[in-house]
Amino acid sequence: MYVENVGEFLKAHGIKPSYQRVKIYEYLMGTMEHPTVDNIYNALSGEIPTLSKTTVYNTLKTFIEKEIAMVITIDENETRFDADTGLHGHFKCLSCHRVYDFEVDVREEDQETLEGFEIKEKQMFYYGICKNCKQGS
Ligand SMILES: [Zn+2]
Numbered sequence: 001m002y003v004e005n006v007g008e009f010l011k012a013h014g015i016k017p018s019y020q021r022v023k024i025y026e027y028l029m030g031t032m033e034h035p036t037v038d039n040i041y042n043a044l045s046g047e048i049p050t051l052s053k054t055t056v057y058n059t060l061k062t063f064i065e066k067e068i069a070m071v072i073t074i075d076e077n078e079t080r081f082d083a084d085t086g087l088h089g090h091f092k093c094l095s096c097h098r099v100y101d102f103e104v105d106v107r108e109e110d111q112e113t114l115e116g117f118e119i120k121e122k123q124m125f126y127y128g129i130c131k132n133c134k135q136g137s
């Protein structure tokens with residue numbers, strides 16, 4: 001997913017595009033790292049000296065409410081965020097702790113089992129050792 005004009009994109013989702021919000025969304029969209037609040041704060045605080053962790057946290061909360069970002073709870077000790085709200089799975093490497101995206105194809109039979117249910121969120125988690133770590137060992 002790539003958004004050309006983040007300011008307009010935020011506005012279209014009912015979010016006032018403040019400088020900080022635009023920067024945070026641009027960062028989230030541009031990284032494959034599924035960052036935590038701390039990661040985002042550390043990445044942007046040099047460029048935006050007025051930024052606080054609370055602002056990052058509240059901004060992410062707004063993004064989630066407006067459904068332009070989602071929380072990934074792959075690790076119970078940390079909350080990670082993803083600008084890609086489309087259905088995809090996450091693989092967490094138990095060695096390097098990176099979280100990788102992978103494509104998911106939901107079988108129609110699975111959907112039929114939940115006929116009449118309203119699905120609000122879809123998440124799929126795998127845990128293991130990534131290719132890079134396997135090669136290194
Ligand atoms: Zn790894």
Ligand SMILES: [Zn+2]
Nearest residue numbers: 082084088101
């Ligand atoms: Zn992802």
